Amino acid sequence: MSASELASRVADALTVDREEFQSQAAEEAERLKEEVRDGTFDNTQAIVGLEFELYAVDDRTDALRRVPRSLLDLIGFEKELGLHNAEMQTSPQPLNAYGLQAQLSELQANLSPASERAIQREDIRLVSDGMWTVPPNGETASSYLCDSVEQDGVRIATNMSDSVRYHAMANTDYPAGNRLDAPHVSLEAETVMPESLITSIQPHYQIPHAPDLPEYFRYALRIAGPLLALGVNSPFFPPDLYDDAPDREIVDDAHMEHRVGVFESVLNPADRDARDVANEVAPDEEPAVKVRFPPDFETVDEAIDDVVADHTIVPMEVPTGTRFDDDFAHYRHKHGSYWRWIRPVFDGPTASDANARIEFRPLPGQPTVSDAVAFQAVFAGLLEALPTVEHPVRSLEWETAKENFYAATEDGLRADLEWITVDGTHTTATDEIYGELFELAREGLETHGLTTERARDYVRPLRERVDRRLTPARWKHNYVRQHVDEGVPLAEAIWGMQSQYVQRQSETLIEGSFVDWLK
Numbered sequence: 149m150s151a152s153e154l155a156s157r158v159a160d161a162l163t164v165d166r167e168e169f170q171s172q173a174a175e176e177a178e179r180l181k182e183e184v185r186d187g188t189f190d191n192t193q194a195i196v197g198l199e200f201e202l203y204a205v206d207d208r209t210d211a212l213r214r215v216p217r218s219l220l221d222l223i224g225f226e227k228e229l230g231l232h233n234a235e236m237q238t239s240p241q242p243l244n245a246y247g248l249q250a251q252l253s254e255l256q257a258n259l260s261p262a263s264e265r266a267i268q269r270e271d272i273r274l275v276s277d278g279m280w281t282v283p284p285n286g287e288t289a290s291s292y293l294c295d296s297v298e299q300d301g302v303r304i305a306t307n308m309s310d311s312v313r314y315h316a317m318a319n320t321d322y323p324a325g326n327r328l329d330a331p332h333v334s335l336e337a338e339t340v341m342p343e344s345l346i347t348s349i350q351p352h353y354q355i356p357h358a359p360d361l362p363e364y365f366r367y368a369l370r371i372a373g374p375l376l377a378l379g380v381n382s383p384f385f386p387p388d389l390y391d392d393a394p395d396r397e398i399v400d401d402a403h404m405e406h407r408v409g410v411f412e413s414v415l416n417p418a419d420r421d422a423r424d425v426a427n428e429v430a431p432d433e434e435p436a437v438k439v440r441f442p443p444d445f446e447t448v449d450e451a452i453d454d455v456v457a458d459h460t461i462v463p464m465e466v467p468t469g470t471r472f473d474d475d476f477a478h479y480r481h482k483h484g485s486y487w488r489w490i491r492p493v494f495d496g497p498t499a500s501d502a503n504a505r506i507e508f509r510p511l512p513g514q515p516t517v518s519d520a521v522a523f524q525a526v527f528a529g530l531l532e533a534l535p536t537v538e539h540p541v542r543s544l545e546w547e548t549a550k551e552n553f554y555a556a557t558e559d560g561l562r563a564d565l566e567w568i569t570v571d572g573t574h575t576t577a578t579d580e581i582y583g584e585l586f587e588l589a590r591e592g593l594e595t596h597g598l599t600t601e602r603a604r605d606y607v608r609p610l611r612e613r614v615d616r617r618l619t620p621a622r623w624k625h626n627y628v629r630q631h632v633d634e635g636v637p638l639a640e641a642i643w644g645m646q647s648q649y650v651q652r653q654s655e656t657l658i659e660g661s662f663v664d665w666l667k
Contacts, residue, residue: 169478177455191503198255198352202277214232215266227311279382313485331401351511353368353505360535364506364531364535369490371534376408376556387643403559405621416439423554455492473502480495525589525607540570543568560621609663
């Protein structure tokens with residue numbers, strides 16, 4: 149699509165009447181509630197799925213690479229925000245031994261030939277990671293993220309995919325920060341392109357009985373901090389983004405998971421802090437804090453209403469057809485920018501496929517496919533076990549769950565997390581918290597037919613992280629700290645770390661785990 153055609157489409161999108169769009173979304177939400185009450189969104193069993201994002205690097209230099217659109221089509225991956233991104237999604241499968249194996253096999257079956265073709269055709273390696281740190285050859289990270297042009301009065305990001313919705317965000321009156329705000333990092337752009345620094349995995353869990361979603365959702369918020377602390381993987385930015393500060397100070401002040409802060413500072417208003425938002429469903433009177441830790445819901449209606457109340461950045465003419473969920477097309481469009489770290493989803497192309505699910509969005513990309521599926525299995529196992537035993541962590545204060553979440557972003561497994569054990573005792577002991585979490589996840593998986601041995605196989609890669617107190621982020625941080633302490637300049641230390649990460653992953657991405665890196 150040419151720049152002028154893209155600009156024209158963006159301009160057309162900006163003419164859509166916001167009030168009329170909101171009115172249609174609200175009407176659709178009422179029909180959606182009726183369908184939920186009628187049982188349309190119920191399932192006979194729990195279902196799991198996974199979104200898996202990657203970025204592309206030069207196979208020889210590890211520098212970021214733009215992915216030719218023809219290559220994306222060839223390997224069957226979807227485009228994401230940046231031209232360097234690629235995404236694949238697994239087919240939903242029942243939560244059982246065969247379904248989880250199918251998730252792993254599907255990722256391996258698609259990623260293996262895709263990786264081979266990318267290298268053979270373009271010398272491109274696809275990387276699973278939380279944040280890229282080496283900019284394209286001959287460019288800086290700041291120029292790559294900030295380059296934009298004005299075409300016919302419309303601001304277009306040079307290195308962004310040609311999605312009208314992405315580009316329209318830079319041309320609305322919504323005061324997105326379009327900036328990076330992290331320790332020793334400050335960057336201002338004119339588009340949301342800085343968000344393309346980060347990549348993620350997103351496990352999905354479909355609720356068997358849709359009206360029960362608030363109960364499952366409440367537990368999902370309570371396990372968000374502990375699971376994120378296990379998965380942290382983005383302690384460093386591209387070196388040219390750092391302010392002028394001593395190298396050791398930058399290393400000391402690094403957060404284990406900067407991905408959360410990037411998403412929040414780019415897409416939220418610059419004068420609003422997601423950490424200050426209370427546990428509320430009502431819309432903000434101030435410009436919306438769209439990326440944040442979500443509230444608890446008492447009913448499914450509240451969950452649906454929260455999406456409707458959320459500020460729509462880009463109302464658009466939404467095409468409709470004969471699919472079942474076309475009856476909720478405006479509501480679905482609003483949901484596309486309902487950027488909560490955990491969010492409820494009501495979806496399905498046909499009435500028989502309609503489902504209510506929980507999308508778990510805090511986790512960064514992981515070192516290997518099996519690590520990603522381990523998180524998927526543990527997340528699903530916990531959501532099976534916790535409601536079944538009516539676990540008392542349900543009563544953990546929402547504010548504490550939120551504090552756990554943000555503490556995990558800063559310190560990973562070294563964070564002071566609070567948990568309530570099965571006997572009602574409050575604890576901050578890491579081994580006690582994770583010992584119980586892993587046992588509950590195992591029990592949840594066993595209730596769906598997995599043998600004890602197989603359930604433990606899924607849990608083991610994450611248990612090893614706790615036993616060793618070593619996450620992917622800490623592995624990266626240790627490497628950079630050691631080299632900086634030896635007098636290596638920060639930029640060289642970060643790039644050396646990234647080279648090691650890509651090399652280790654090239655040997656283990658498809659068949660291996662992060663634990664293999666530690667042997």
